[in-house]
Amino acid sequence: MKILVGIKRVVDYNVRVRVLPNGSGVDTDGVKMSVNPFDEIALEEALRLKEAGKATEVVVVSIGGDECQQQLRTGLAMGADRAIQVNITAAVQPLAAARALLKVIEQEQPGLVLLGKQAIDDDNNQTGQMLAGLWNRPQATFASKLSVEGDKATVTREVDAGLETISIDLPAVITVDLRLNEPRFVKLPDIMKAKRKPLDVLQMEQLGIDAGPVYTIEKFTPPPQRQKGIMVESAEQLLQELKNRGLV
Amino acid sequence: MSKILIIAEHDGQTLNLSTAKCVSCAQAIGAEIDIAVIGKATETVAAQAASLANVNTVIRVDADHLEHPLAETWAPEVVALAAGYTHLLGPSTTFGKDLMPRAAAMLGVNQLSDVMEVLDANFFRRPIYAGNAIIDVRVPEGSITVATVRSASWQAAAEGGSAKIESRPAAGGASAQTRWLGLKAGGGDRPDLQSASKVVSGGRALGSAENFSIVYSLADKMGAAVGASRAAVDAGYVPNDMQVGQTGKIISPDLYLAFGISGAIQHITGIKDAGTIVAVNKDGEAPIFEIADIGLVGDLFSIIPELERLLG
Numbered sequence: 001m002k003i004l005v006g007i008k009r010v011v012d013y014n015v016r017v018r019v020l021p022n023g024s025g026v027d028t029d030g031v032k033m034s035v036n037p038f039d040e041i042a043l044e045e046a047l048r049l050k051e052a053g054k055a056t057e058v059v060v061v062s063i064g065g066d067e068c069q070q071q072l073r074t075g076l077a078m079g080a081d082r083a084i085q086v087n088i089t090a091a092v093q094p095l096a097a098a099r100a101l102l103k104v105i106e107q108e109q110p111g112l113v114l115l116g117k118q119a120i121d122d123d124n125n126q127t128g129q130m131l132a133g134l135w136n137r138p139q140a141t142f143a144s145k146l147s148v149e150g151d152k153a154t155v156t157r158e159v160d161a162g163l164e165t166i167s168i169d170l171p172a173v174i175t176v177d178l179r180l181n182e183p184r185f186v187k188l189p190d191i192m193k194a195k196r197k198p199l200d201v202l203q204m205e206q207l208g209i210d211a212g213p214v215y216t217i218e219k220f221t222p223p224p225q226r227q228k229g230i231m232v233e234s235a236e237q238l239l240q241e242l243k244n245r246g247l248v
Numbered sequence: 249m250s251k252i253l254i255i256a257e258h259d260g261q262t263l264n265l266s267t268a269k270c271v272s273c274a275q276a277i278g279a280e281i282d283i284a285v286i287g288k289a290t291e292t293v294a295a296q297a298a299s300l301a302n303v304n305t306v307i308r309v310d311a312d313h314l315e316h317p318l319a320e321t322w323a324p325e326v327v328a329l330a331a332g333y334t335h336l337l338g339p340s341t342t343f344g345k346d347l348m349p350r351a352a353a354m355l356g357v358n359q360l361s362d363v364m365e366v367l368d369a370n371f372f373r374r375p376i377y378a379g380n381a382i383i384d385v386r387v388p389e390g391s392i393t394v395a396t397v398r399s400a401s402w403q404a405a406a407e408g409g410s411a412k413i414e415s416r417p418a419a420g421g422a423s424a425q426t427r428w429l430g431l432k433a434g435g436g437d438r439p440d441l442q443s444a445s446k447v448v449s450g451g452r453a454l455g456s457a458e459n460f461s462i463v464y465s466l467a468d469k470m471g472a473a474v475g476a477s478r479a480a481v482d483a484g485y486v487p488n489d490m491q492v493g494q495t496g497k498i499i500s501p502d503l504y505l506a507f508g509i510s511g512a513i514q515h516i517t518g519i520k521d522a523g524t525i526v527a528v529n530k531d532g533e534a535p536i537f538e539i540a541d542i543g544l545v546g547d548l549f550s551i552i553p554e555l556e557r558l559l560g
């Protein structure tokens with residue numbers, strides 16, 4: 001079985017993102033870029049399935065400009081066998097991303113597609129669900145546990161009410177949550193090796209994708225800041241303060 | 249004039265509060281509002297939905313195979329109901345996030361996540377980058393708008409309505425590819441974290457599941473729900489459904505008490521809309537004090553029992 005893993009290049013989760021003063025975007029100048037943390041978890045899971053003999057090949061795919069090759073190389077260094085870049089310089093919205101991934105699926109015929117549950121830049125949390133809908137295959141979102149037996153997967157999902165378990169037929173789309181695993185660290189020799197692994201480039205415009213009705217962002221604003229409040233010295237003072245405010 | 253269909257979230261017995269919040273968002277768009285109650289044996293839930301103010305019609309789609317909200321079987325129902333509506337709204341909960349994008353893609357449109365404010369019927373405000381930026385997004389006119397509604401940004405709509413209830417047959421059948429095996433609920437009978445007016449939360453500092461009992465005990469005394477940081481969940485002190493933050497629950501209680509939580513941006517994202525934030529941390533430099541309304545530097549293992557004692 002081949003596993004396809006979606007990898008998005010995003011601002012590193014440790015960066016405190018700031019809105020540009022003119023409201024045209026966020027400041028990404030010189031900011032550290034990384035693999036979306038959920039996608040690292042998706043890739044780690046794919047690699048573990050391969051190591052357990054349940055998958056034969058792991059292919060990482062990213063939709064983006066040439067700079068996303070950096071994140072694909074990170075994926076290759078982690079252990080993916082091959083990488084595919086769907087080249088487009090403009091940012092894509094989830095419908096176009098899902099349609100592009102579907103094209104890659106048609107070409108690669110994976111038995112499983114693993115994506116992050118959300119990209120931490122736009123916080124959309126949509127692409128996997130859209131892809132499963134377009135592909136007309138099962139979806140299991142927010143996976144915190146996954147086991148594959150033959151052509152079926154059992155997935156535990158982190159939902160608001162607790163942990164839900166479903167069984168799905170493969171091929172399917174699974175989006176991963178934080179507690180699925182802890183991704184491995186990349187070792188230096190693997191970075192060298194990754195340079196020689198194949199990275200194919202497809203041109204988005206040649207895939208014939210209709211981006212659908214596209215949303216336009218008219219303005220970025222910083223969120224309202226909470227003000228620093230008061231400090232109290234004891235539990236007693238704390239309780240008094242809460243009582244004064246009518247909260248207890 | 250806009251016409252909005254809200255997809256109700258429920259567990260078969262009770263309408264989730266997030267649905268009443270979607271109604272408020274729909275009211276802000278200004279439109280005729282219908283609610284779809286998909287599921288199995290949904291009489292009770294449909295009646296609850298019909299009692300929300302300003303709802304026109306509740307549409308029941310009832311079938312055995314729709315008992316559990318699997319996106320694979322529910323999305324085709326949403327798509328089948330969509331004709332004639334300008335907007336489809338679902339809650340920005342794990343339920344809505346699972347379902348709405350799939351339905352949107354089947355309808356050939358993008359989906360807007362986490363609507364926090366309505367600027368006009370096609371113009372919305374939502375957070376990105378874990379709430380570090382807010383964007384004003386325009387949806388092109390002429391296509392259906394599919395969106396999820398950020399619960400913490402909206403008050404629940406009032407009751408007192410009396411919408412008519414209609415039934416429609418299911419458009420699709422059971423899935424041969426997906427089987428629902430079970431749900432293990434984490435919480436007990438404490439107040440629900442997402443709708444509680446008071447929440448007491450604990451972080452990594454609690455150190456163990458046993459120690460976490462002091463947080464429960466204080467919460468019970470206060471009639472509060474219990475929350476946690478990711479670190480506390482990851483360490484296995486508490487179940488996943490208690491996680492507050494960017495990848496957990498986004499909540500807006502009147503009072504939030506954080507014990508031994510450092511205040512990472514991903515945690516703060518989940519509590520920005522809280523009324524009053526109280527932080528207790530032994531490190532006076534902890535970032536959580538930057539946003540806390542009331543801070544107390546000290547050891548939670550002595551402060552929690554003392555608060556409980558003082559509460560009598």
Ligand SMILES: Cc1cc2nc3c(=O)[nH]c(=O)nc-3n(C[C@H](O)[C@H](O)[C@H](O)COP(=O)(O)OP(=O)(O)OC[C@H]3O[C@@H](n4cnc5c(N)ncnc54)[C@H](O)[C@@H]3O)c2cc1C
Nearest residue numbers: 451452453477478479493494495496508509510515530548
């Ligand atoms: C993609 C991504 C998503 C994330 N999503 C979330 C999320 O949804 N929710 C979330 O919470 N986190 C999330 N995180 C994790 C987040 O970055 C932090 O790691 C986490 O919130 C830290 O939890 P904590 O504050 O309990 O632990 P720590 O940061 O370790 O803080 C523990 C605090 O306890 C204090 N302390 C220790 N002992 C005592 C004592 N005896 N009395 C009083 N205080 C004491 C310490 O001074 C310290 O400030 C996410 C991270 C990533 C990368």
Ligand SMILES: Nc1ncnc2c1ncn2[C@@H]1O[C@H](COP(=O)(O)O)[C@@H](O)[C@H]1O
Nearest residue numbers: 006007063115116118119124125126127
């Ligand atoms: N441009 C992209 N390239 C590759 N994968 C993507 C891209 N955008 C989204 N994805 C995948 O879809 C997941 C969810 O993204 P989103 O729906 O944007 O929150 C991500 O975690 C990725 O796995």
